[in-house]
């Protein structure tokens with residue numbers, strides 16, 4: 001299959017202003033995870049206006065589009081997430097959030113707009129498509145158990161040969177595209193520990209079982225999992241991120257409550273962590289006559305990029321924007337439910353640089369002043385559009 005690349009580029013140029021317009025509309029009207037009713041409706045109607053796309057709603061807050069070519073071939077999927085966050089926006093742009101306490105502070109408004117733009121370009125090139133391109137507009141990425149798993153269970157990935165997705169990335173400067181081979185993002189698990197001692201007067205510690213002193217040892221000893229129990233060449237994070245206890249200076253509290261996160265890329269290592277943690281918690285608390293409760297919740301699976309699809313995306317970026325555009329990034333310990341699609345088909349997730357000091361796009365994701373350089377949007381559309389044809393021709 002040989003599609004005229006000039007043709008794709010021209011169509012991307014034509015849709016580029018609209019993509020920015022859609023993004024701004026979505027930014028003004030953010031909706032929280034699993035509540036994206038109006039967003040899904042907007043996406044559905046916009047896709048409908050292009051013509052030539054088979055549309056359905058796998059759930060009330062998600063949209064699936066299918067562009068079926070005239071000739072048979074492979075099926076590839078492109079995914080965008082659509083949800084916003086419970087954050088009060090502090091930016092004062094003319095398209096700032098109109099919904100109090102809700103903000104697109106992670107760039108998912110941009111992801112949705114980019115996929116709409118890609119859909120428009122690909123729908124116009126329908127006659128040249130061999131196979132099928134699926135457009136997955138996903139709800140609820142920010143909130144576990146995530147929308148991806150639900151969409152997979154609804155069959156959106158059935159028959160899909162390859163899946164791609166992207167995140168606009170403010171820590172990466174505009175003009176760069178972040179490519180990672182293999183492990184890219186970790187499995188974000190959560191744990192809850194309660195140390196149950198015996199409260200009493202802080203001047204009479206011998207009459208208490210001091211939950212704070214014991215809890216502190218639990219925290220310290222949990223650090224041994226990474227430093228002493230894990231192969232230094234494997235990646236693991238064990239962080240106690242909340243430690244709650246006590247009321248005042250002269251009372252030893254009876255209980256300490258801890259919450260934390262465990263992150264890794266390795267499935268076997270991940271499975272082994274809860275038992276190791278519990279062994280430590282049990283040992284320390286028992287040694288000091290205290291009791292404990294321990295709960296471990298598995299989160300999303302790690303995002304592991306497919307070698308061949310990553311190579312196709314890297315090649316696409318180099319062809320479209322030049323060699324120097326590619327930034328071979330290190331993996332990070334964040335989480336993404338894009339991994340649910342990768343259980344069904346080989347897939348790759350990339351970062352699209354969206355940071356720019358001159359445009360004040362310098363704040364981290366999930367910050368009330370988070371912003372993107374909107375010039376990143378057309379890069380996403382262009383890369384997706386070219387990559388779609390490239391993947392179908394593999």
Ligand code: NI
Pocket residue numbers: 106107108167
């Ligand atoms: Ni995000």
